[in-house]
Amino acid sequence: MTDRILDAVDVSKTYRSRTAGTTHALTDVTFGVGRGEMVGLVGESGSGKTTLMRILLGIEQPTSGTVTFRGTPRPTFTTEHRRDFFNSVSAVFQNPYSSLNPRRRLWDIITERRSIERRAGRAERRARAAELLDLVSLPPEFADRFPHQLSGGQRQRVAIARSLSEEPDVIVLDEPMSALDVSVSAQIANLLLDLQEKFQMSYVFVAHDMHMVRHLCHRVAVLLKGQIVEQGTVAEVLGNPRHEYTRSLIAASELRSLEPEEERIRP
Numbered sequence: 574m575t576d577r578i579l580d581a582v583d584v585s586k587t588y589r590s591r592t593a594g595t596t597h598a599l600t601d602v603t604f605g606v607g608r609g610e611m612v613g614l615v616g617e618s619g620s621g622k623t624t625l626m627r628i629l630l631g632i633e634q635p636t637s638g639t640v641t642f643r644g645t646p647r648p649t650f651t652t653e654h655r656r657d658f659f660n661s662v663s664a665v666f667q668n669p670y671s672s673l674n675p676r677r678r679l680w681d682i683i684t685e686r687r688s689i690e691r692r693a694g695r696a697e698r699r700a701r702a703a704e705l706l707d708l709v710s711l712p713p714e715f716a717d718r719f720p721h722q723l724s725g726g727q728r729q730r731v732a733i734a735r736s737l738s739e740e741p742d743v744i745v746l747d748e749p750m751s752a753l754d755v756s757v758s759a760q761i762a763n764l765l766l767d768l769q770e771k772f773q774m775s776y777v778f779v780a781h782d783m784h785m786v787r788h789l790c791h792r793v794a795v796l797l798k799g800q801i802v803e804q805g806t807v808a809e810v811l812g813n814p815r816h817e818y819t820r821s822l823i824a825a826s827e828l829r830s831l832e833p834e835e836e837r838i839r840p
């Protein structure tokens with residue numbers, strides 16, 4: 574039994590296109606998350622965060638290197654491993670306005686995977702939807718609403734409820750608060766912390782700036798032009814940044830935020 578959940582080991586990714594030529598999106602990246610841990614992945618636009626996230630989720634394959642799930646390299650997965658991976662690793666994307674199907678009711682959206690994976694019927698899915706809505710502190714009558722009837726924060730709760738449907742061990746969060754205002758972001762952050770406590774959830778938290786990372790994460794990795802320039806505990810990296818680029822990200826997020834000390838979320 575390993576405490577590692579999801580790891581990229583020496584992963585590189587190269588894109589080749591006729592127009593843009595060769596792009597080294599990732600070079601020798603080793604990054605991952607252990608049980609009950611929240612690990613931030615920061616870097617500016619184009620640094621490779623989305624590429625690494627997609628590789629961790631299995632949406633894309635690395636050009637070289639390996640992704641391991643609970644210590645087992647993905648290329649050696651059996652059918653059983655694959656099913657376990659599919660149910661145990663889920664994602665919440667950046668924009669709660671575009672990530673939910675506008676034509677479907679919430680109970681249907683948040684239990685879609687249950688219908689695919691377990692061929693669950695309507696009654697079972699509706700019962701699961703009520704549990705999931707409760708987990709993210711939305712009232713049960715929301716089950717019959719459509720996404721456009723919700724605020725941005727409520728939609729992001731729905732996206733989180735959907736990601737919890739098959740009881741995952743790890744959720745990859747792609748800038749989940751970037752479309753929300755500060756007070757709604759803080760509520761979503763607290764929800765993530767509650768779920769972590771309740772289920773020993775692991776999170777990969779992809780972020781543009783250091784602000785939420787400082788409040789939420791145990792560890793952080795800093796990505797610059799496809800390479801990790803530093804990685805460690807939040808106290809180490811943000812308290813004593815060794816790389817000029819990390820210092821500039823911290824300075825930029827301090828400019829953006831004037832949040833007072835007492836609003837810190839993780840003690």
Ligand SMILES: Nc1ncnc2c1ncn2[C@@H]1O[C@H](COP(=O)(O)OP(=O)(O)OP(=O)(O)O)[C@@H](O)[C@H]1O
Nearest residue numbers: 588590596598616617618619620621622623624625
């Ligand atoms: N499918 C693709 N084909 C070609 N190049 C790509 C592809 N996907 C990403 N890239 C390139 O790889 C590099 C890393 O992109 P990536 O989207 O991973 O960065 P990012 O840090 O997530 O940026 P953002 O915050 O803007 O989403 C960029 O130079 C990008 O142009």
